[in-house]
Amino acid sequence: MMATGESGLDLAFTKSQLDLYAKTNGITVRNIAAYDDVENRLALFQQLFKERSPHPDLCEIDNIWPGLLADDLLDLRPFLDEELKSFDAKLLAAFTVNSKLLALPITMDAGILYYRTDLLKKYGYRAPPQTWDELGKMARVIQAGERRSGKQDFWGFAWQGEEGESLTCNAFEWQTGEGGALITADHKIDVTDEGSRCAFERAASWVGTISPASVVEYDEEDSQNLWTSGNAAFLRSWADAYPTSLRSPLISDKFGTAPLPAGRKKRSWVFGAMAIGVSKYSRHPKEAVEALRFLVSAQVQRRRALQLGQIPTRSDLLADQTLLQYTPFRGELGKHWRDGLVFRPAMNVGKRYDAISHAYAVAVHRILIRKVRAQTGLTSLQNELSRITGFPASNR
DSSP states (O other): OEEEOOOHHHHHHHHHHHHHHHHHHSOOOOEEEOOSSHHHHHHHHHHHHHTTOOOOSEEEEETTOHHHHTTTBOOOHHHHTTGGGGBOHHHHHTTEETTEEOOEEEEEEEOEEEEEHHHHHHTTOSSOOSBHHHHHHHHHHHHHHHHHTTOTTOEEEEOOOSTTHHHHHHHHHHHHHTTOOEEOTTSOEEOOSHHHHHHHHHHHHHBTTTBOGGGGGOOHHHHHHHHHTTOEEEEEEOTTHHHHHHTOTTTTTSEEEEOOOBOSSOBOEEEEEEEEEEBTTOSOHHHHHHHHHHHTSHHHHHHHHHHHOOBOOBHHHHTOHHHHTTSTTTTHHHHTTTTTEEOOTHHHHGGGHHHHHHHHHHHHHHHHTTSSOHHHHHHHHHHHHHHHHOOOBOOO
16 A cells, blocks of 8 residues: 555556556555645654554655654665665665665656746847846846736746745755855754845845735745746746646747756755655565565656656666656756755754744745844744754854
């Protein structure tokens, strides 16, 4: 039995692959669609593990969960030692806690910039923006031009400003692009630096200017709706916005993908991925591992990329530029996907990550809605994170 948060085409695809696996191996794996909302799905897994339930045997987990679920998932290394050589080491590290590999990534994700190719050409731009400041300037020009032509609901930039994990990802990209770190490698809290302040002040300046005032309540679906309606020049989103964009008759042949713009220090885009782990309470761990091996196999990942546009995790497929043409990692994006990839500090803080992410999103949201000045909000955040983690503040 396998629990995932899939729906729609994803769920149908997984069912078709599990049906194929049953015909080939004689083992039936029933897929259970858990909550689409990742926080509800995490709570469900935590409750089932607390009860030591033998179901589900296989669990689809987010890349920020290994530290939270480390006590309840099997270490896969003894089962998959040779198989692991086929995966990028950086991806495996995201699901490793205390040298134990708790899940194997089935699809890769990252923060991606979507842009309207037709509008860039219309307003004389030869390439998507390379920096956040450049994006702001381009968004203003395109937005003003489109509104002069009668599109009063058109906006320059759509993103996720709702208080939650989506905002954590956006904010972490802005902050690290300016040289910030949130939590440093030597376990210090680092959020009150000049770069972090500038990053959040810049984002606050977008609200109501190049982005709707309501963007501070947007989740992924809200931002994608604005984008697929043809009413945005740029979108910051994940890989799942790619098939959604292709299905939109308004923009299907009018958009491209690129790495997120850089801050003053570097380019940053948050790593995301879904992986499959095996419950420590499963009564059929060996059979579960075999099913997992099939689901992350080259043939299944290739079909997943071709049919759903999802990014593979096996090294040879990530290097296959022909295959990547069917995903948002097409072109230059696929050749340089490692450049600027940043990881949220979930592995550093384990079970405290939820509290840290919540405090971070709340603080940034208060800055975005101008409830507090950036420096004041960041000073309060630094104190709160020190309280949650016990880590000292950075002296830089």
